[in-house]
Amino acid sequence: MTAVQVIRSEWTKIRSVASTVWTLSLAVVVTIALGMLISALSRSQFDDMPARERLSFDPTYVSFAGMSLGQLAMIVFGVLVVSNEYSTGMIRTSLAAVPRRGTFLFSKIAVAGGLALVVGMATGFAAFFLGQAMLGSHRTQLGDPGVLRAVVGGGLYMTLIAVFSMGVAAMLRSPMLSLGILMPFFFLISNILGNVDATKKIGRFLPDQAGSRIMQVVPRIDDNPPYGPWGGLGIMALWVLAVLIGGYVLLKKRDA
Known part of the structure; x- marks a missing residue:
């Protein structure tokens, strides 16, 4: 198969699996709905916030409050795209049709990553505009300094989360094992390491902690990471590159 044929084949696979469509849909709905809810609550409680919190209030970042749950659906999507073939045994057929394993893996990642x-991006812009509508007089505008960067960065962040999950799934092959590691890591462990004083210096370099900086417009008080918004996204991209290389190396070395 040529690279174009492999890409078409991977696109057909993704479209034909209902679970991948549902997980992407869930990511959109959860991110937007929760962002709107948190934005509405922030508007109603703004006047009661301590002065310190009002000074660091970031209307853009508030509209992305649903991203913490939406990214879990993107993780499931990334894992299922890669590991479904292992769980069903289709991987043997796929590798027989595409013996060049690098072409097979990166075509799959390119198609799924492009879809993510x-x-x-659509989710990021929708969450921003709807969240700002909920914030009322406390909203910000897309043309304000740093806002467009944050909105575009939100879309890139969700994409990198999905691709990171694909790389992990390529290494582990098992959907249950991959989700069993990724879910608690992003939902629990990373948040603990990133917010506890003793581990904050390490936690800020984890993929989600570093990457989420791109969505912040107003700096947090007493929080000065050694990188900027794009630097944080770059750190996340390095994590993604590392797991993709790991997935490729293991795919080359072992049997299907």
Whole structure:
């Protein structure tokens, strides 16, 4: 198969699996709905906030409050795209049709990553505009300094989360094992390491902690990471590159 044929084949696989469509849809709905809810609550409680919190209030970042749950759906999407073939045994057929394993893996990642990018960007802009509508007089505008960067960065962040999950799934092959590691890592462990004083210096370099900086417009008080918004996203991209290389190396070395 040529690279173009492999990409078409991977696109057909993704479209034909209902679970991948549902997980992407869930990522969109959860991110937008929760962002709107938190934005509405922030508007109603703004006057009661301590002065310190009002000074660091970030209307853009508030509209992305649903991203913490939406990214879990993107993780499931990334894992299922890669590991479904292992769980069903289709991987043997796929590798027989595409013996060049690098072409097979990166075509799959390119197609799924492109789809995640489209969904992530659409979700980012929708979450921003609807969240700002809920914030009322406390809203910000897309043309304000740093806002467009944060909105575009939100879409890139969701994409990188999905691709990171694909790399992990390529290494582990098992959907249950991959989700069993990724879910608690992003939902629990990373948040603890990133917010506890004793581990904050290490936690800020984890993929989600570093990457989420791109969505912040107003700096947090007493929080000065050694990198900027794009630097944080770059750190996240390095994590993604590392797991993709790991997935490729293991795919080359072992049997299907």
